Amino acid sequence: MSLYWRIFLLNASVLVVAVLLLFGPVTVSTPVLLGEALVLLAGLLAMLVANAFLLRLGLAPLQRLTRAMRTADLLRPGRRATAAGRGEIADLTRTFNTMLDRLEAERAASSARVLSAQEAERRRIAQELHDEVGQTLTAVLLQLKIAADHAPEELRPELRQAQETTRGSLDEIRRIARRLRPGVLEELGLHSALRSLASEFSTRGLSVRPRIDPGLPQLDPETELVLYRVAQEGLTNTARHAGASHVDLRLRLLPDGGVGLLVRDDGGGMRGAAEGAGLRGMRERALLVGARLTVRDADGGGTEVRLDTAGGPRSKADAKRSSRSRSEATAP
Structure with a gap:
């Protein structure tokens, strides 16, 4: 009616x-x-x-x-x-x-194109930092060493200090390049990349404890990249805002055959804060691979970021869409 x-x-x-x-x-x-x-x-x-x-x-x-x-x-x-x-x-x-x-x-299609273009731009910037800026700083470091060896005694401490400053800048450039383009993810896989990520953030006053369950299924490159980026964003938010001292980083097998990522800290929790660009970015990445993202206050305090991927292989339509998005993103 x-x-x-x-x-x-x-x-x-x-x-x-x-x-x-x-x-x-x-x-x-x-x-x-x-x-x-x-x-x-x-x-x-x-x-x-x-x-x-x-x-x-x-x-x-x-x-x-x-x-x-x-x-x-x-x-x-x-x-x-x-x-x-x-x-x-x-x-x-x-x-x-x-x-x-x-x-x-x-x-989902537009987000896939945007994020694929973002990853391509990150790879380009990381390559330029490594090849251009990194090599330039390396040359400056060698020139400072030669100058310090031939300089008068009273000038050598200042040149040595300039060497240390240049060496620190070179290490920072390399660290930024690694974060922009996780080469360890492409070369050694997700497990090694997550352990390397945990080691990197453990040097910032945090104790990041990685735990990876055995017998995890083989994942496609898009899912591995989403898991890595969500873990990276979760650890970054913890280091910047949570005031935590310990973080658990776990990759586990779900009952339905999928893979679950868990980032849990012992900080002050979300305290009713609104979702920022970082959390929205994580949700958009989760949609690309059909995963479910949950961000909430953890039991006993702290914040919990949970990303659960669906079990079984991704559909051919998803794989074709991801491939088409990468092609469009890298096209001149």
């Missing part, structure tokens, strides 16, 4: 009941007596209450659809409004669900 006829019949039923009562026990004389006026006022109030109740009942599906529209979030896909029965509201609900499907697919 359409919304128009639904509202019309609800109001018509109330009016028909009122008319039948006037033909029956309810009569009005001239002039109107006090008792009759009270009966009419009571009848009017009853009709208004009945009309409000019936309208609320008839428009309940529209209210549910409104709530679904308000709470829709493309970074948390899968939530859909229930489309029951026939009529305009059911058609509107199904149309809204179809629109969400299309928007989620388009967002």
